[in-house]
Amino acid sequence: MSISVKVNGRQRQSDAEADTPLLYVLRNDLELNGAKFGCGMAQCGACTVHVDGNAVRSCVTPASAVAGKEVTTIEGIGSADKLHxxxxxxxxxxxxxxxxxxxxxxxxxxxxxxxxxxxxxxxxxxxxxxxxxxxxxxxxxxxxxxxxxxxxx
Known part of the structure; x- marks a missing residue:
């Protein structure tokens, strides 16, 4: 199955299953490693990203839940050259x-x-x-x- 998601302003594709946690899609498929795996149960916040401007725990958010939405990761708010x-x-x-x-x-x-x-x-x-x-x-x-x-x- 192919999942299309807009991440940091760019449309991206992943062949992940619909129930794959967004965190794994970001890290493994899209090579955006800012969000971290901490607990896998939405209790530590290390995996926090924004979905349509709201902070969400990507370790428990299925990739299919962000289809058609804007995902922003730490990589999308600033860079080494231009820090937020x-x-x-x-x-x-x-x-x-x-x-x-x-x-x-x-x-x-x-x-x-x-x-x-x-x-x-x-x-x-x-x-x-x-x-x-x-x-x-x-x-x-x-x-x-x-x-x-x-x-x-």
Whole structure:
């Protein structure tokens, strides 16, 4: 079966089965490795991407569920040459140690800032509550999101 999905503004094809998790299509078929496999149960947030602007856990989203929708991954919001303000703030605030959670954290934070450009620290913590950082840099991550919000305002 062939699945057609628009990812980061480009129409892409995959021969994955309809029930294949979107995460596997992104990583294995489309070679977009920003989203990570963490738990496989939508509990850690490492696999977070946007589908039509909403943060979703790609490890439990069937590829068939995104047909006709716009998928945005961390690769689609910035690059090494042109960082998104959230990416830059994560670097400046040293919000990542191992970096495994960073893409999911940034994608969840972007969904928040798209809805609420100037969140409070509590709103940031609430928006990121479903994303786990095993290194314990949560305080730096909140600072990075608030910094990016100020810069983007």
């Amino acid at each position: 303000p959230l990416q830059r703030a994560f670097i400046e605030e040293q919000a990542a140690q191992c970096g495994y959670c960073s893409a999911g954290m940034i994608m969840s934070a972007k969904a928040l800032l798209d809805r609420n450009p100037l969140p409070t620290p509590d709103q940031v913590r609430e928006a990121l509550a479903g994303n786990l950082c095993r290194c314990g840099t949560h305080t730096r991550i909140v600072r990075a999101v608030l910094r990016a919000a100020r810069e983007m305002a």
